[in-house]
Amino acid sequence: MEKVNVAVLGATGAVGRTMIRVLQERHFPMRSLKLLASPHSVGKVIDLGSKSGVVEEFSVAALKDVDLVFGAVDNDLATEYAPLIRRSGALFVDNSSAFRLDPDVPLVIPEINARDIRWHHGIVANPNCATILAMMALSPILKLTPITRMIVSTYQAVSGAGMKGMDELERQIRDPSAAPEVFPFPIAFNVIPQIGEFDEAGISSEEWKMQNEGRRILHEASLQVCCTCVRVPVYRCHSESIYVETHDAVSLQTIRQAAEDCSGIILNEAPYPTPKECTDSDIVMIGRLRRDGACENGLHLWCCCDQLRKGAATNAVQIGEWAWQNGLLKKGV
Ligand SMILES: NC(=O)c1ccc[n+]([C@@H]2O[C@H](COP(=O)([O-])OP(=O)(O)OC[C@H]3O[C@@H](n4cnc5c(N)ncnc54)[C@H](OP(=O)(O)O)[C@@H]3O)[C@@H](O)[C@H]2O)c1
Structure with missing residues (x-):
């Protein structure tokens, strides 16, 4: 199966940093990893194990060719960026509470209701920790x-x-x-x-x-x-x-x-x-x-x-794995 271009939005935060570690530990099938945060963090270097990554500002241009965005920003930003991420065609796995009660967005703990990922329309929400x-x-x-x-x-x-x-x-x-x-x-x-x-x-x-x-x-x-x-x-x-x-x-x-x-x-x-x-x-x-x-x-x-792991980062990465394994990544609008 094809590898995935991944972005972590909120890469400098508590959940984002944990997500980066979990992606590496679980050998997520990544072709590339973009680190996105606020303008204030642009140029920050984050340790990626064998190499390092440089933080970029979130923008529509930064989403080019990205298949999967793991979101770790607050509700207002998630609400603002979600339409842009969906339009880019990437799947948005969001850790905020912005979409958790949206009937159009599956809310998933993979061990319990992974099959709900099947009906996503570009966003899957991670439940509260x-x-x-x-x-x-x-x-x-x-x-x-x-x-x-x-x-x-x-x-x-x-x-x-x-x-x-x-x-x-x-x-x-x-x-x-x-x-x-x-x-x-x-x-x-x-x-x-x-x-x-x-x-x-x-x-x-x-x-x-x-x-x-x-x-x-x-x-x-x-x-x-x-x-x-x-x-x-x-x-x-x-x-x-x-x-x-x-x-x-x-x-x-x-x-x-x-x-x-x-x-x-x-x-x-x-x-x-x-x-x-x-x-x-x-x-x-x-x-x-x-x-x-x-x-x-x-x-x-x-x-x-x-x-920070099963309550946020790991659960989100598991959702991404399930979507990838079942060919469900590209369904943005
Ligand atoms: N902490 C938990 O245990 C937990 C558990 C489940 C869900 N969540 C949810 O996960 C989300 C992230 O939480 P957190 O605890 O990781 O928060 P955090 O440590 O405060 O991190 C917030 C992240 O948002 C980024 N950010 C701020 N303004 C931005 C902008 N304009 N554009 C792009 N990125 C921006 C920050 O980047 P800068 O460093 O550049 O400001 C930082 O990377 C929240 O919605 C939270 O409710 C958290």
Whole structure:
């Protein structure tokens, strides 16, 4: 099969840099790799292992001959650039939330709904990182029975807010009096129960993502999710405590067996996974699987993953691999 001309848009950011590494590690079939970012980064040199690459400014001209664009920029830029990328004929695999709820755009976790890539019209959206972690962690249970209710508390790393999130934690560890600029309160030696803006019902934008995106990924329009998203002073890797109620009763042993057959996850009960252990790995780790004492079909589990990898870069690269393997790259307008 023909190799692919690839561009990473947002190549200097937390997700973009991770994407470049993942593309190399997975030996993505690249003929060329363009590194695109803002005018401010033009000329920056990025290490590509055996060689280096120079950052260019995003432009229509820079998209010439590009087959596949991995996007790692914010929503406004993704919205502005998407029509240009589609018109160039390249497939746009986007990490922002701009298109995740667009009925014309598949929202994909390849281990769960890769086949949705088939109906793309030039854009495939990567789900929110906390949603990817929850859906992957629940995939053994979902293979056995539908989930009727889900209550999630997240423990989200500062790198979820990009390079500037990591810089802020580092600055405040050195100087605890340093004023917050990225997060609403100091994040060093603290936890903040707010990610995104609250609506009139007191639910944050991040909290809505898990229900809305989960419904699209699972094709379950009635999935009920209640979520509390919390930022914690961890550089990398999100963790979640998840409570679910299942339609049918399933034993813990059956779930453990199902987990062994699910790709991309590991059950770690010796004694449980931590974010540190998952750093720089593509595996979603689950543990502390146990029954709820109050609800007959209720279950609890704990899970962690490197949200810059499986929660963003790796998931996007897997989408690109699947599209390439199935001859689905060129479908822009
Ligand atoms: N961080 C995560 O864990 C995570 C997980 C899932 C999804 N996401 C999503 O992925 C996207 C990127 O997040 P991030 O955390 O990587 O952010 P980031 O570290 O702040 O990186 C932002 C990138 O956007 C580039 N950019 C800014 N203005 C630009 C312009 N005018 N033209 C082209 N590129 C421009 C920046 O380039 P310069 O360096 O030149 O400014 C940088 O490469 C966001 O939509 C985010 O919501 C993030």
